[in-house]
Amino acid sequence: MISEAFQPKILAFCCHYCAYASADLMGSMRIQYPPNVRIIRTPCTGRLEVNFFLKALEDGADGVLVAGCMEGGCHFINGNLCAKRRVNHVREMLAEIGLEKERLRMVNVSAAMARPLADLIIDMVETVRRLGPNPLRTSTPASESETHS
Amino acid sequence: MIVAQRKTVPELMEILQGHPRLLVLGCGTCVTVCLAGGEREVSIIASAIRMASRLRGQPIQVEELTIERQCDNVFLEQAAEAIERNSAVLSLGCGAGVQALAERYAQKPVYAGLDTAFLGILEERGIWTEKCSSCGACVLHDFGGVCPITRCAKHLLNGPCGGSRPDRCEVRPDRECAWQLIYQRLKDIGQLDRIKKIAPPKDWSTSLDGGCRTIIREDHRI
Numbered sequence: 588m589i590s591e592a593f594q595p596k597i598l599a600f601c602c603h604y605c606a607y608a609s610a611d612l613m614g615s616m617r618i619q620y621p622p623n624v625r626i627i628r629t630p631c632t633g634r635l636e637v638n639f640f641l642k643a644l645e646d647g648a649d650g651v652l653v654a655g656c657m658e659g660g661c662h663f664i665n666g667n668l669c670a671k672r673r674v675n676h677v678r679e680m681l682a683e684i685g686l687e688k689e690r691l692r693m694v695n696v697s698a699a700m701a702r703p704l705a706d707l708i709i710d711m712v713e714t715v716r717r718l719g720p721n722p723l724r725t726s727t728p729a730s731e732s733e734t735h736s
Numbered sequence: 737m738i739v740a741q742r743k744t745v746p747e748l749m750e751i752l753q754g755h756p757r758l759l760v761l762g763c764g765t766c767v768t769v770c771l772a773g774g775e776r777e778v779s780i781i782a783s784a785i786r787m788a789s790r791l792r793g794q795p796i797q798v799e800e801l802t803i804e805r806q807c808d809n810v811f812l813e814q815a816a817e818a819i820e821r822n823s824a825v826l827s828l829g830c831g832a833g834v835q836a837l838a839e840r841y842a843q844k845p846v847y848a849g850l851d852t853a854f855l856g857i858l859e860e861r862g863i864w865t866e867k868c869s870s871c872g873a874c875v876l877h878d879f880g881g882v883c884p885i886t887r888c889a890k891h892l893l894n895g896p897c898g899g900s901r902p903d904r905c906e907v908r909p910d911r912e913c914a915w916q917l918i919y920q921r922l923k924d925i926g927q928l929d930r931i932k933k934i935a936p937p938k939d940w941s942t943s944l945d946g947g948c949r950t951i952i953r954e955d956h957r958i
Contacts, residue, residue, distance in 0.1 A: 685792070722791060
């Protein structure tokens with residue numbers, strides 16, 4: 588069955604001040620987490636823009652995880668709340684586009700939450716595994732994109 | 737500025753049927769400021785169209801371009817080559833921009849990617865409000881700089897209607913009563929006597945009457 592064999596590729600945008608530190612702590616604590624996740628460090632989840640999520644999914648990522656600070660604990664005061672609104676906006680857009688909105692998820696952790704972060708990653712991997720491969724990865728290759736301004 | 741918002745992806749897919757190569761053309765003026773049709777929004781909508789068209793089995797090749805101003809022929813020239821190599825244009829300009837493009841490139845299908853909404857201002861981040869109905873005969877001097885045509889739900893020139901509670905509109909309680917604002921503003925600037933003036937019926941011939949309006953300035957013609 589494809590659901591058992593399928594190894595999703597998931598991009599995880601991790602805030603430098605919390606989730607990335609937690610991911611580091613996961614390593615120090617020898618906590619295992621699925622190798623399906625590719626971590627990208629960001630200065631703050633508030634840096635992430637709508638087209639980052641769309642581009643990741645367009646280019647074939649099976650899922651995108653945004654991991655920011657606990658609400659009220661953002662190093663830049665409200666960057667994670669900006670990210671939350673953008674993620675919700677893109678989830679609505681994904682439904683319009685015809686892609687499952689569950690492929691994009693935001694979670695909140697502190698820098699000391701290594702175990703909870705591992706559990707959140709495992710849950711994301713399982714969710715995306717149930718959804719199956721991103722249909723954009725297997726459909727017609729992406730058309731040429733030219734950008735001028 | 738002109739305020740607009742994007743059409744939904746299903747609406748766009750319906751509009752764009754049968755066009756394998758598409759130029760999504762942004763505008764660097766009003767719609768960039770209201771975050772609806774600038775370079776970033778071009779990237780977002782182009783990405784959404786690429787994804788949606790592939791998922792529907794009819795992939796559209798999308799090119800992205802943003803010019804300074806779509807309602808100006810001088811800037812439209814810069815998009816000529818990109819328009820030439822695509823089978824259609826999805827304009828993220830306002831209604832004026834879309835029509836300027838369609839007039840300039842007569843052989844090319846040009847579609848509106850935005851719904852142009854109103855003339856307004858940014859109240860706070862992410863919130864825009866209409867301020868002007870471009871009626872063609874401004875009355876702001878009589879009303880302390882608050883437009884009763886645009887901001888009163890009943891467009892009353894001789895208000896208030898009597899239904900406001902106490903400074904909220906009775907039609908839309910989430911809005912301020914324009915006439916309360918007019919009273920307060922006239923009081924603050926010492927011109928409260930203006931409110932006693934009875935306004936005659938407004939001449940709407942300068943507004944939505946007799947087709948599109950034109951301004952001809954002989955002093956600027958060559």
